[in-house]
Amino acid sequence: MTGGKRPTGHQPSVPVALPSFDDAEVRLVAEVIRSGWVTQGPKVAAFETQFADYVGAKEAVAVTSATTALFLVLHARGIGPGDEVIVPSLSYIATANAVVHVGATPVFVDVDPATFNIDPERIEEAITPRTKAILPVDQLGMPADMDRIVEIAKRRGLFVLEDAACAAGSRYKGEPVGARADAACFSFHPRKVIVTGEGGMITTNDEELANKLRLLRHQGMSVSDLERHKADRMITEEYPVIGYNFRLSDVHAAIGIVQLGKLEEFLAKRRAIAARYEAALGDLETVELPQPPPEVDHNYQSYIVRLRAGGRDERDAVLEELRRHGVSSRRGLMAIHRESCYRDARLGGSLENTEAATDQTLLLPIYADLTPEDQDYVVQRFRSALDAALVQRDANSRRAID
Numbered sequence: 001m002t003g004g005k006r007p008t009g010h011q012p013s014v015p016v017a018l019p020s021f022d023d024a025e026v027r028l029v030a031e032v033i034r035s036g037w038v039t040q041g042p043k044v045a046a047f048e049t050q051f052a053d054y055v056g057a058k059e060a061v062a063v064t065s066a067t068t069a070l071f072l073v074l075h076a077r078g079i080g081p082g083d084e085v086i087v088p089s090l091s092y093i094a095t096a097n098a099v100v101h102v103g104a105t106p107v108f109v110d111v112d113p114a115t116f117n118i119d120p121e122r123i124e125e126a127i128t129p130r131t132k133a134i135l136p137v138d139q140l141g142m143p144a145d146m147d148r149i150v151e152i153a154k155r156r157g158l159f160v161l162e163d164a165a166c167a168a169g170s171r172y173k174g175e176p177v178g179a180r181a182d183a184a185c186f187s188f189h190p191r192k193v194i195v196t197g198e199g200g201m202i203t204t205n206d207e208e209l210a211n212k213l214r215l216l217r218h219q220g221m222s223v224s225d226l227e228r229h230k231a232d233r234m235i236t237e238e239y240p241v242i243g244y245n246f247r248l249s250d251v252h253a254a255i256g257i258v259q260l261g262k263l264e265e266f267l268a269k270r271r272a273i274a275a276r277y278e279a280a281l282g283d284l285e286t287v288e289l290p291q292p293p294p295e296v297d298h299n300y301q302s303y304i305v306r307l308r309a310g311g312r313d314e315r316d317a318v319l320e321e322l323r324r325h326g327v328s329s330r331r332g333l334m335a336i337h338r339e340s341c342y343r344d345a346r347l348g349g350s351l352e353n354t355e356a357a358t359d360q361t362l363l364l365p366i367y368a369d370l371t372p373e374d375q376d377y378v379v380q381r382f383r384s385a386l387d388a389a390l391v392q393r394d395a396n397s398r399r400a401i402d
């Protein structure tokens, strides 16, 4: 077997995303199971060291997901009720949920329409005396403009927490994402570039913060299981703070170690697929393809396209037509402030770029093992779905005029 097997059941013939596993993951997981040590232990420690080395950060702390990672960092920094955190509304809902979970208020700020990343100009306008942190998102793997964001944060005395859930392997100004912000959080969910099933990682250069995170993820326990196991004497742990159970298991970490070893291969394959989409769809004037700025190396966690001509109706018609033909696709990005659970959300200015982006974008399938044949099929179906949606739109507008 090479690459991930498609799950069985009623699947579309081309999924939007697919993990890439082979026997190497199976072998290391089997080793963990045979060892008897399946919770957070030596494999988690090894995964953390390797991940920190990869991104060039001093510390990496593994947890159960990017959501718990974001929550834990905000909590460890003492951010809570009465505090505001600046976030893009155009993201996955987990970004804002983590802020709400610590009792703070997310303040939604608009994005740059070219990159879909938070617009640094708009950040300054949204800062109030209650603002404690900026939480930029590397949208679908496209790194946010961290130098400008960090500069604002330093000047205004704010903490920067980078939501790098989708950005493993992406580079900003030549360096891997994960070491520029005060802390960065990654996800290993199956839609991501490195997959462990569920899982997350926090990277930081702040040793004190990392130690606090390690304490908090393990019920506030002063000694880890691994340290106790290795000790040559009896150790009784203490609980100086009230913590959580956000431990990643060694089973998940074993998968992560193997996946991290394949990251460069995954990136090369994803970039080649993105280049093929660019070549196959670049002539379409009604469609805008991703254009990473020169200072960015994109990991293409997703491949987002914007329908220039049309709005939500046309985009949804394209999604439905693709679905009917066995091509799995998704709307591009959600606008969190439009969800009913965020209807009373604080808006940090106009969100017009966010609203346009969420209505006009969709994701085309991309994953390391996407074959050229399947990709050609996606291109063919996308072109015909787009034509049909635009013909329908023109017919509707003629009818409206008549």
Ligand SMILES: Cc1ncc(COP(=O)(O)O)c(C=O)c1O
Binding pocket: 064, 065, 066, 067, 068, 091, 092, 094, 095, 137, 163, 165, 166, 186, 187, 188, 189, 199, 200
């Ligand atoms: C931008 C962003 N932040 C956070 C998350 C949450 O990640 P997890 O599922 O690991 O909690 C996701 C997941 O898709 C995401 O896309």
